[in-house]
Amino acid sequence: MSQKRREIPVFDHPIIETHCHLDYLKDQPLDDILSQTRAVNIEKVITIAVSPANLARVRELSRQQPWLYGTQGIHPHEAESYSDACEAEIRQHADDDKIVAIGEIGLDYYYDNADRNVQREVFRRQLQIACDHDQPVVIHSRDADEDTITILSEFEHTLKRRGVIHSFTSGPGLARYALDQGWCLGFNGITTFNKAENVRDIVRMAPIEQILLETDAPFLTPVPYRGRENAPFYLPFVAEKIAEVKALPLVEVIRTTYQNSLRTFFPV
Template sequence: MLIDSHCHLDFEALAADRPGVLARARAAGVTGIVTISTWVDKFAEISRIAEENEGVWCSVGTHPHNADQELHIQVADLVRLSEHPKCVAIGEAGLDYFYDNAPRKAQAEGFRRHIAAARETQLPLVIHSRSADEDMAAILEEETAKGAFPFVLHCFSSGAALARAGLALGGYLSFSGILTFRNAEEIREVAAFAPADRILVETDAPYLAPIPHRGQSNEPSFVRFTAEKLAEVRGVNLIEIAEQTTRNFARLFSKTGL
């Protein structure tokens, strides 16, 4: 049993064959999927996907790429929408200095609002962080000092320093198909030292398909390949990784009731 803790079933590459995508996931032993919000203003669409499919949940949040376009979204809006019975997380939100599609000030402002919503609801905050390790660690430390909130650094592709900072604050790390890439040795080193009770697996589909599917459109059924690599890196078998990451998911995403 595996859980894809982060994908985007509303994105065109998956929406075009959503029934097939979900059927292949079930056939591959993927029993749970979280489809992650990138626009709060499109929450009705993403929540409907979760409503219509057993074993699928959703989140509510604004991706940092879109931060400046959703500054009208307030903490109260996130909290209210998160009351939907199948909404199990806040986000994804965070900092992306690689693309810088939104002004950094807007990214930080939006991110802090999402943190406040996670703190109030105690739903896990799904964090996107790319090329922003120092600022991300600083914000997490500063905001945690105001009051703890659950979080996961999704699609972990940062340095060991941010991993250790996040873990020290009680966060989780989620590994994607990047873990299988040949040039991802630093991420594999993080995956090796992360505590067993703080690791998750995901696809971030339709992006970042793992080897042997790299270059193709990713989908939840491919999470198995990331789990296999995580097992190899940690010196355990696939069954143990599947069981451990599923337990971790159930603990962090407790609203799923797993």
């Protein structure tokens, strides 16, 4: 894909990368990626667990630098690998100092990599972990809006901290429900894609006070670097696009999403 590439902008105010997969990055040494990430004034990075196989790796990564954090949870693609032992491991580490959420959990009916009944059961079990440990949640929902709403509604009164529906590509019904219930919506490089007007419509709909910035690296690299492996240091392009779509001053977007990230994952 031919694109006019430009330097990554560096903002005076720090930003927070709320969703990436550091253990999936392959194109550069991790130390180089982290150095470039700090160079564009990214203050904190949250790397996300997705399977029984990477729970421990995420914990290890979160301990490598004081500004790295992690989550514990099983992605719906991996729901059939969920077990009592896996749940025990998530519970054991849910309150670790560097673990800031339960996730990535939820439903994916687009790929259907796991039986839908199993996905729903595993989603509920992990939401209960978040309730029991008073942790926010990182949710994945694709082509499953109705069931996501149904299951979240079951936990409205017991899940004290909400969290984020990340990489939001769902419809306005789920967006409205989530926003009304106090969830944030996470947006990434998809907002820069030519054919993603449906996602930009949700960006316009969502109050800036309920938007989080993320890359989902190594996936979904934003314009103007599509075709390369994504990385946390491309996050400033997402911030710029959010400001453009919402017709807000860039500095307001940066400062507000920063506070949103602190409120969601790092409450005082």
